[in-house]
Amino acid sequence: MYALVGVSAELAEQLVAIETGGEDAVHQARTRVRRLRSILSVYRSAFDREQQRAMRARLKRLGERLGRVRDAEVRARDLDGLLGAESTPELVDAVEALAAEAGAEHDRALEGLLEHLHGRAHRTLLADLQAFAADPPLAKPGRKHPRRVVRKGLAKAARRVRKRSGQTLEQRHETRKAARRLRYAAEAVVDDLGREAVRIAAAAEAVQDALGDHRDLVLLARHLRDKADEQQLSASAVAGIALLAAECDLRAEELLAGLDDKLAAIEP
Numbered sequence: 437m438y439a440l441v442g443v444s445a446e447l448a449e450q451l452v453a454i455e456t457g458g459e460d461a462v463h464q465a466r467t468r469v470r471r472l473r474s475i476l477s478v479y480r481s482a483f484d485r486e487q488q489r490a491m492r493a494r495l496k497r498l499g500e501r502l503g504r505v506r507d508a509e510v511r512a513r514d515l516d517g518l519l520g521a522e523s524t525p526e527l528v529d530a531v532e533a534l535a536a537e538a539g540a541e542h543d544r545a546l547e548g549l550l551e552h553l554h555g556r557a558h559r560t561l562l563a564d565l566q567a568f569a570a571d572p573p574l575a576k577p578g579r580k581h582p583r584r585v586v587r588k589g590l591a592k593a594a595r596r597v598r599k600r601s602g603q604t605l606e607q608r609h610e611t612r613k614a615a616r617r618l619r620y621a622a623e624a625v626v627d628d629l630g631r632e633a634v635r636i637a638a639a640a641e642a643v644q645d646a647l648g649d650h651r652d653l654v655l656l657a658r659h660l661r662d663k664a665d666e667q668q669l670s671a672s673a674v675a676g677i678a679l680l681a682a683e684c685d686l687r688a689e690e691l692l693a694g695l696d697d698k699l700a701a702i703e704p
Contacts, residue, residue, distance in 0.1 A: 438479060439624040440569035443471045448562055455553055462509065462546075466502040469495050471620040472565075478589040478621035482578030491568055494561050501549050508542035514656050518680050527676030530669050534660075586625050590636060593618040597643065597702050605654055611699075612647035615640045618702070639701040646691050646698060653688035657681040 447468035453461035473495050476488045515535040519528055552558055572578070577585050597614040619640035626633045660681040664674050 438475050440475065440572060443468055444565050444569040451553060455550060462502055462505045466499060466506050469499040469502060470616065474617040474620035475624050477617060478593045479585055482574060482582065482585045484573040484575055487573040498561065501552055504545040505542060505549050508538050508545055512538035512542055514652065524672055524676055526670045526673040530673040530677060534663055586628065590622060593621055594702050598699060605651065608647050609651055612644055612651065615643040619644055642698045643702065646695055650688045650691040653684045657684035
């Protein structure tokens with residue numbers, strides 16, 4: 437139950453892949469960190485309180501390092517994807533410069549991450565995580581009533597998704613994180629709960645994806661406008677960037693269509 441051994445092994449695999457230049461390894465490693473933290477959070481009553489809190493905190497710090505690399509990578513990719521055949525030369529130059537800036541930020545973050553992965557603290561975390569997964573420090577509820585822990589944990593996590601629903605970007609971000617936490621926790625117990633866990637995970641994933649793509653587009657639009665204000669660009673480039681930002685905002689709003697129905701599908 438909880439899939440700790442499998443997810444921790446996958447994390448170790450992806451961290452090695454980062455060092456060897458594996459494709460999408462940073463994203464995959466970050467996802468595994470989030471899965472582990474979600475499991476420890478949603479099913480916290482199954483584990484010794486202090487040990488699970490300490491492990492979650494250590495995983496959070498690793499996730500933040502991975503996040504800095506991944507966010508810059510996504511920003512560079514999304515900027516590159518904005519250009520089309522109709523883009524003016526001035527707009528192409530401006531957006532390519534922004535993408536190059538994001539690429540350089542990615543390279544710096546990756547260099548720092550690789551340095552960390554070669555250090556003793558990281559090796560210690562991996563060893564401690566493997567030991568934690570192989571022989572989890574279970575509290576009494578986790579030993580005596582694991583299914584009860586799972587059902588209560590999922591019900592509470594589902595209520596949190598509904599409770600966190602809001603209209604601002606940050607409120608929606610909190611809803612997205614709650615949905616992601618619920619999804620990963622449900623996927624970790626599919627072997628135990630079967631179709632019920634699959635249903636919960638699918639409903640949570642639909643909310644997570646819609647709000648995640650929405651946030652990425654809104655932040656991309658903000659980044660474009662901020663950079664246009666900061667840099668000395670031609671009138672044509674400024675107008676082109678403003679149009680791209682407006683298109684991002686429009687696509688972001690379209691992603692919110694049907695969100696209420698997606699949230700309603702997540703039943704406590």
